[in-house]
Amino acid sequence: MTSAAADPGALLRDIHAGFRGVHTAAYRTGGAQLSYDQLYHASLALAARLVDLPADPGPVLIWGHKDPRYMIAYWACLLAGRPLVPTERDTPPERLRQIAAGCAARVVLVAEPDPGDLAHVSAAMADPALPVWSVDLDRQPAGASVAAPRALPPVTAKDVAYIMFSSGTLGQPKGIQVSYGNLADFILWQQGLLAEASFEAVSGTIRHCFDVSLFELWSAWQRRCPITALNHAEFANSTAYIQRLRADGVGLWVSTPSIMRLMLRNRRFHHETLPALSTFLFCGEALSKQVVETLFERFPGCRVINTYGPTECTVAVTSVEITRAHLDAPQDLPIGSARAGTRLVATPGPLRGEIEIEGASVGLGYLNLPEKQAAAFPRPNCYRTGDRGRVTPEGLWYFEGRIDREIKVQGVRVDLDDIEAHIRRQPGIEDAVVEPYVLRGEARALNAYVFGAHTTAALGALAEQMARDLPPYLVPRFWYAGFESGLNRNSKIDRAWLAEAAKTASHRHVHSPSSLETPS
Structure with missing residues (x-):
């Protein structure tokens, strides 16, 4: 363990201390700006309030969306040794109550400017005694002093730094705990990962309740450069965001491939409009060759970094810079080599190469879910991902889909991820999703949702090509295109939404092998 990971509090205090007296922007939205000096003083003042809470150092729930106050709340929790629990404005009240109760939150911080939000969040809490505070931008005038020892209690590598609640969980949300030691290890790794990248501002596309946002936060905080935040309510207005990216000189882009696919629909997203933008980092989903090809065309000489990792293992555990050789190779794009201090293993046996992750990146696990914890974390510092992968002799990893994406269609076992990967390899395909067509409670065929202008x-030609390449039971019967792809809260493709979206598809094709039943 590095000295920084052994004493993560010292690393965080050093980064935070560097904010003082820096009057350049730390966070920019369409209508507000926060300087690093403001962030320094306001977060210390709020941390002191958190330290003064009479209860034990329990979690702090942060509620808001892409406002400078979120940054203040974030740092206040880290400095006060209070596990932060990021949530969003559009979190349904019942889910918000479940999260607050599930983590035993000690206080809720409302990181929004509207005074009415305070009453809204208070009403959503099941416990009327739970304190709900508004986060102020200027709790302390610039240059004032704060009693640092009182505001900065010691933390250990095993203390919980943050708890992410999984966005896709039905029923009781699943809280994933990550320690200060895990966080410090990630900070140092991503610092090295981007050491050769030249940038003076960072994109802010990811919601703070999704851990990929840590790439944006820490790459900006370590260099004391601004984040140009995108309000997701304004997602459709990509031109306005592009103008802000240009004005702020954003050089590092972080997102899921799904967000990039939407941005690339705007022809203004290219190097002539955005001359500073030179590095693209992706995480959260499979990166397609089509996206990278388009980036190489529009941003000549740019760097594209692909990463992979589950939330349970502190954002990402592998990385690789994508090259022309990767694009020209017959296989899908690699997810990279393991980061220092972390080891990936493809387990043998019936699970066909399930990826296990071991090392300093592996988090503390699930909050109050002992059965899930025992299944997913079989040994200390070891996590079973549920993902399949393979590795080359040189240590380069390839993602091969989810184990739980194997289903039976009319008695035949099929792997939905394999079929999706095959469609993505066809010329001109931005991305595709394959889901079962369910009739009377059984999977009878496959639906294919293809993104892009088709x-x-x-679609018929694509289905015929699939029929030439694959057995009949692997060829989707129902094909849809010509609809807008929705994103979930983690800015990934919203698979649950696709069946509804297909109703608005302007282009449809039915492939009709005789062995499949016609829908009724």
Whole structure:
């Protein structure tokens, strides 16, 4: 363990101390700006309030969306040794109550400017005694002093730094705990990962309740450069965001591939409009060759970094810079080599190469879920991902889908991820999702949702090509295109939404092998 990971509090205090007296922007939205000096003083003042809470150092729930106050709340929790629990404005009240109760939150911080939000969040809490505070931008005038020992209690590598609640969980949300030691290890790794990248501002596309946002936060905080935040309510107005990216000189882009696919629909997203933008980092989903090809065309000489990792293992555990050789190779793009201090293993046996992750990146696990904890974390510092992968002799990893994406269609076992990967390899495909067509409670066929400009005739040709390449039971019967792809709260493709979206598809094709039943 590095000295920084052994004493993560010292690393965080050093980074935070560097904010003082820096009057350049730390966070920019469409209508507000926060300087590093403001962030320094306001977060210390709020941390002191958190330290003064009479209860034990329990979690602090942060509520808001892409406001400078979120940064203040974030740092206040880290400095006060209070596990932060990020949530969003559009979190349904019942889910908000479940999260607050599930983590035994000690206080809720409202990181929004509207005074009415305080009453809204208070009403959503099941416990009327739970304190709900508004986060102020200027709790302390610039240059004032704060009693640092009182505001900065010691933390250990095993203390919980943050708890992310999984966005896709039905029923009781699943809280994933990550320690200060895990966080310090990530900070140092991503610092080295981006050491050769030249940038003076960072994109802010990811919601703070999704851990990929840590790439944005810590890359900016370590260099004391601004984050240009995108309000997701304004997602459709990509031109306005592009103008802000240009004005702020953003050089590092962080997102899921799904966000990039949407941005690339705007022809203004290219190097002539955004001359400073030179590094693209992706995480959270499979990166397609089509996205990288388009980036190489529009941003000549740019760097594209692909990463992989589950939230349980502190954002990402592998990385690779994508090259022309990767694009020209017959296989899908690699997810990279393991980061220092972390080891990946493809387990043998019936699970067909399930990826296990071991090392300093592996988090503390699930909050109050002992059965899930025992299944997913079989040994200390070891996490079973549920993902399949393979590794080359040189240590380069390839993602091969989810184990739980194997289903039976009319008695035949099929792997939905394999079929999706095959569609993505076809020329002109931005991305695709394959889901079962369910009739009377059973999977009878497959639906294919193809993103991009594809006509009904093009879908038919694609289905025919699949039929030439694959057995009949692996060829989707129902094909849809010509609809807007929705994103979930983690800015990934919203698979649950696709069946509804297909109703608005302007192009449809039905592939009709005789062995499949016609829907009724």
